Amino acid sequence: MSEKRPRLDARVESLAADARREAERRLAAGERSRLSRLFFSPALHFLRAYFFGRGVLKGMVGFVDARMEGLASFVTEAAHVQMAKGAQGPAPGGQIPGFGGARLPLAATIICRNEKNYIKKCVESLDGFDEIIIVDSGSTDGTPDILRGFVARGWPIKLIERGWPGYARQKQFAWEQATRDWVLSIDSDEWLDDDLRRALPALLAAPQDVVGWKLRRPLAFYGQEQVAPKGARPERITRLARRDKVRFDESALVHEGLVADGRILEAGQGFLRHDRALRIDAQIMKEMNYARLKAEQRVLRGKTPSRLRIVVNPWLYFLRIFFINRVYLYGIDGYILARTRAAYSFFGEALHWRLSQENERL
Known part of the structure; x- marks a missing residue:
């Protein structure tokens, strides 16, 4: 041209x-x-x-x-x-199912920038997790203030403010800060529905040869709170994995994903929901x-x-x-x-x- x-x-x-x-x-x-x-x-x-x-x-x-x-x-x-x-705006969160009063031996990692409209619902769906790592890359909309409010209420959040090296490198950095054996990588505009939260203890009890789980994520459409029609196919993405058995492909500039060293299964219960439909x-x-x-x-x-x-x-x-x-x-x-x-x-x-x-x- x-x-x-x-x-x-x-x-x-x-x-x-x-x-x-x-x-x-x-x-x-x-x-x-x-x-x-x-x-x-x-x-x-x-x-x-x-x-x-x-x-x-x-x-x-x-x-x-x-x-x-x-x-x-x-x-x-x-x-x-x-x-x-x-x-319609994002649906408000409901009562979050607990884990019998105990913390789940699971870490979550989130990267974010200017996510004040979504981050609260995302974090609330992680209630009961043993560790939540959040890496913010220069938010100016009050996102860090929302997160510090969670910290003040006793949530196990480790907030790190860091420059932007790219999607894969930022996600890998966040992953490396986790200390639990199992880690969930979740986007700031995603949240766990009740059924998926209830399924987590069983997923974490997987045999040693299972290194990760693909979670189902239904499609989201602008302005429409739709129930997936019968026969619709949700996305299946690897997000829950053993910390030392997977990594993000840092050479990927886009569509970064977890590369696993072992067997990945698909979780058949619950959904990883996605609010952002522009x-x-x-x-x-x-x-x-x-x-x-x-x-x-x-x-x-x-x-x-x-x-x-x-x-x-x-x-x-x-x-x-x-x-x-x-x-x-x-x-x-x-x-x-x-x-x-x-x-x-x-x-x-x-x-x-x-x-x-x-x-x-x-």
């Missing part, structure tokens, strides 16, 4: 802001959201830009531009749909941030970009999320989620291609 062109992440920021303003204008004018526009308008914008706008003559640059036109339309229509439906104009910026890190990681690892992947992978990603992962069971919310995940795939492939081109010119 020409150096005079704005970077892809700057273009996404601009289209997200434009989409939000347009959706707000429509609502103020009393315009109703239309699902037909959500389904068909993005494709029409792409075709118009690619063929009638002569993007087809510009090669991959023209294709990327046309996809961005279609994406801008999708974000606008999705924002209109979501704003029209309205949003509106589409904010979520698309989050997807861009993750995609940029993914593209940079690919370049660092010497992977070669592919024009074919730019064209094909987003649609394959959508089909996998929508049908194989069964998010179609969630209706229009599932469709928006699958299209948003497909945008992440497109961003990652397009940024990988551009970064590789820039490196070749150096």
Whole structure:
């Protein structure tokens, strides 16, 4: 791409802001959201830009531009749909099941920055844990004050304030501060539901050859407190493990995960809940941030970009999320989620291609 062109992440920021303003204008004018526009308008914008706008003559640059036109339309229509439906705040926490008056021999690790809207519910779901390690990387919204309030009430919290070295390194640092044999890595906008808390003693009593557990995390949708439909597939992520048998892959810039030295089983009871479901104009910026890190990681690892992947992978990603992962069971919310995940795939492939081109010119 020409150096005079704005970077892809700057273009996404601009289209997200434009989409939000347009959706707000429509609502103020009393315009109703239309699902037909959500389904068909993005494709029409792409075709118009690619063929009638002569993007087809510009090669991959023209294709990327046309996809961005279609994406801008999708974000606008999705924002209109979501704003029209309205949003609910995070559900308040209920009575936390205890562990018979004793502390559970388990540590939890959390990394955070500016999480005042979520951290209280997360920490409360850890009531009864023997140790809670929280690493804050410069919060300015009062998050540390909330945590110090827990400490003043006798909670076993060790609060560490530390600069930001990246997701994997920060999580690994927090993991290394734990002293218990079993450790739970939990995000600041997640919390344990009652059934999962009740299951913890049995999980910790696993045979020695079991080094960790995959926890089930259901999907979260903006503004909707949904019960997962029958047949829906929650995510399964390794979060509970023996401290000295797993580690975070510190070479990963994004989608960091625990690497285990041993057998991992799936916990079949309870859920790791997730509160943060952003509106589409904010979520698309989050997807861009993750995609940029993914593209940079690919370049660092010497992977070669592919024009074919730019064209094909987003649609394959959508089909996998929508049908194989069964998010179609969630209706229009599932469709928006699958299209948003497909945008992440497109961003990652397009940024990988551009970064590789820039490196070749150096």
